Amino acid sequence: STTKGLATCRVLLAELEAHQDAWPFLTPVNHKAVPGYRKVIKKPMDFSTIREKLITNQYSNWETFIVDVNLIFENCERFNEDDSEIGRAGHSMRIFFDKRWAELL
Numbered sequence: 718s719t720t721k722g723l724a725t726c727r728v729l730l731a732e733l734e735a736h737q738d739a740w741p742f743l744t745p746v747n748h749k750a751v752p753g754y755r756k757v758i759k760k761p762m763d764f765s766t767i768r769e770k771l772i773t774n775q776y777s778n779w780e781t782f783i784v785d786v787n788l789i790f791e792n793c794e795r796f797n798e799d800d801s802e803i804g805r806a807g808h809s810m811r812i813f814f815d816k817r818w819a820e821l822l
């Protein structure tokens with residue numbers, strides 16, 4: 718829908734980056750520091766990469782933006798135990814995102 722222009726995506730991304738639980742997702746996972754990550758996670762994604770893609774007009778619409786945001790949460794659930802620092806941060810960020818997205822609908 719038109720209310721979901723890419724300007725809305727920029728607002729939402731800023732809120733995600735500012736969230737206190739965003740720290741594991743701000744930059745690409747350092748696969749040298751995280752054994753196994755590069756093998757297990759086929760499509761890494763993080764907020765800085767999404768921001769770069771927004772700025773360089775690589776998203777055709779809000780759906781393509783959503784795909785990358787959800788990829789962050791899917792990768793997190795695949796690699797991290799639910800009962801772990803990063804696992805909990807991922808769940809918290811997904812709940813925050815889903816709620817904000819529903820408010821913008």
Ligand SMILES: Cc1ncccc1N[C@H]1CCCS(=O)(=O)C1
Binds near residue numbers: 751803
């Ligand atoms: C999202 C994620 N999934 C699996 C492992 C690690 C991470 N995030 C790291 C990002 C860099 C800082 S950190 O290394 O503390 C956490």
